[in-house]
Amino acid sequence: MPINTAPGRSTHTPSRRSHDDAPDTAARFARLAALGDGPERDALRDELVAAWLPMAHRIAGRFRDRGENIEDLRQVAALGLVKAVDRFDPSRGAFESYAVPTITGEVKRHFRDRMWALRVPRRVQEYRNRVRVARRELTENPGSAEPTVADLAAHTGLTEDEVSAGLEALESFSTLSLDAELSAGDDGYNLADTFGGADGSFDTVIDREAAKQGLRRLPERERAILYMRFFEDMTQSRIAESLGLSQMHVSRLITSSCARVRAEALGGQ
Numbered sequence: 565m566p567i568n569t570a571p572g573r574s575t576h577t578p579s580r581r582s583h584d585d586a587p588d589t590a591a592r593f594a595r596l597a598a599l600g601d602g603p604e605r606d607a608l609r610d611e612l613v614a615a616w617l618p619m620a621h622r623i624a625g626r627f628r629d630r631g632e633n634i635e636d637l638r639q640v641a642a643l644g645l646v647k648a649v650d651r652f653d654p655s656r657g658a659f660e661s662y663a664v665p666t667i668t669g670e671v672k673r674h675f676r677d678r679m680w681a682l683r684v685p686r687r688v689q690e691y692r693n694r695v696r697v698a699r700r701e702l703t704e705n706p707g708s709a710e711p712t713v714a715d716l717a718a719h720t721g722l723t724e725d726e727v728s729a730g731l732e733a734l735e736s737f738s739t740l741s742l743d744a745e746l747s748a749g750d751d752g753y754n755l756a757d758t759f760g761g762a763d764g765s766f767d768t769v770i771d772r773e774a775a776k777q778g779l780r781r782l783p784e785r786e787r788a789i790l791y792m793r794f795f796e797d798m799t800q801s802r803i804a805e806s807l808g809l810s811q812m813h814v815s816r817l818i819t820s821s822c823a824r825v826r827a828e829a830l831g832g833q
Contacts, residue, residue, distance in 0.1 A: 586660050587615045593654045612649050613642075616663065620645040623667045630675065637671060644670030691730030694720045771829075778825035786821040793818055 589612055596612065599605040624641035628634050644667035652662050698719040702711040711719070716727045779787060789807070792798040800818070804811040 640674045692733035695730035774829040778828035
């Protein structure tokens with residue numbers, strides 16, 4: 565017997581899935597929730613993981629071209645899928661709605677915890693992602709100029725300081741080995757060769773600063789003797805002659821003055 569329907573309306577609404585890789589597993593999840601631990605539950609769990617694995621691989625594919633091997637990303641996504649299957653409550657809705665953010669979060673966590681060469685705060689990682697997308701969008705037309713910080717700020721809604729932080733983070737995702745060769749010639753050198761060595765002059769500066777107060781407290785004659793000896797490079801005999809003292813007396817004054825300045829400098833550390 566025909567059923568009257570409104571014109572232009574169908575009495576049957578086909579089931580719609582978000583993606584072709586979203587199988588109909590509602591009955592199996594309901595059965596899984598009712599089963600206790602044991603071989604039957606383990607087998608059904610493995611069956612559900614296998615059924616949804618194509619979706620996990622699709623999610624992993626969204627993150628390709630970010631410096632990580634696609635097979636490694638698929639393994640991370642599969643781990644997220646297993647967690648989603650284990651934690652899913654069928655009474656809370658569709659599995660896909662729960663699994664997609666769970667798997668995506670697992671992959672993002674992998675990038676955050678394992679892939680960054682330098683530890684970068686999550687806030688700065690977000691700046692990096694927005695800046696990276698904006699730069700790609702602003703240069704997608706042939707002949708487009710490299711966008712400035714101001715261009716990126718206007719496009720993303722970030723401040724220029726936030727854009728600068730994002731640009732710096734773009735350089736923090738991977739690092740060069742110290743053995744990385746910087747020249748293709750026979751006399752090529754590596755990154756470590758560009759580093760400077762320790763500068764002994766810094767120790768001299770530190771010593772001079774430490775000795776300043778002690779030198780200022782010396783009597784004027786002792787200061788003059790030390791200046792002539794160590795800054796004008798005069799011999800003790802010449803100093804003695806210029807001040808009308810014996811060379812032995814000059815020697816004793818230099819020794820006692822240096823000891824006093826040294827003791828004061830070391831006592832202030």
